[in-house]
């Protein structure tokens with residue numbers, strides 16, 4: 001049977017570290033909102049059949065705009081933490097997604113996604129029973145610190161920085177996230193929920209331009225990568 005591919009975009013954050021008047025997913029880059037860039041790049045991947053965008057409950061404008069933008073897009077209401085928003089998106093796919101279908105989770109705050117990175121992720125994980133994530137090897141020397149004292153230098157050959165999309169089998173991710181959140185585990189990405197469930201996600205090397213917009217200085221950098 002054909003394995004289908006769905007996407008969930010958590011876009012319900014408030015952007016505290018950005019400190020702007022609106023959540024960062026609505027700030028403009030090259031004249032268009034961050035969220036619009038993100039969706040355009042995901043929707044450029046032909047394999048993606050449906051994108052669920054998890055929005056804040058008090059967001060008055062975007063549900064209608066997004067629903068009109070592409071028939072593959074639907075919205076749902078996110079939650080208090082990123083993991084809650086992702087789980088809401090996964091539940092919104094319950095009627096469509098089969099247990100072994102792929103679901104890729106991609107931050108609204110990563111608008112510089114390269115569709116060829118998504119194709120690479122899908123190709124390298126084809127047939128994998130679990131899934132995996134785009135990631136980047138660490139380029140800095142890493143220090144373990146107590147207070148302001150360096151207590152160790154970490155072996156960076158084993159350290160990768162997690163990016164999104166993160167691609168997993170639908171049932172495996174949904175169950176892992178449900179159980180990890182219910183247990184109060186610290187879950188900052190999908191891979192951490194899957195690891196918590198005892199599985200070993202794979203890494204696929206991504207592009208350094210796939211930055212997460214977090215602080216004001218990230219905006220000009222994102223425009224640089226979007227122009228490329």
Ligand SMILES: Nc1ccn([C@@H]2O[C@H](COP(=O)(O)OP(=O)(O)OP(=O)(O)O)[C@@H](O)[C@H]2O)c(=O)n1
Pocket residue numbers: 009010011012013014015016017018023024025054078079080081082083085086107108109110212213214
């Ligand atoms: N309750 C939340 C929190 C975050 N996110 C989303 O998760 C992604 C990555 O999170 P982050 O960069 O931490 O965004 P914010 O939570 O908005 O930022 P901050 O932590 O600075 O408040 C963003 O697309 C954000 O909208 C979400 O959907 N629901």
Ligand SMILES: C[C@](O)(CO)[C@H](O)COP(=O)(O)O
Pocket residue numbers: 082107161162163164188189190212
């Ligand atoms: C999922 C993520 O983008 C991977 O780097 C990241 O963990 C989200 O970061 P947050 O700031 O903790 O929401």
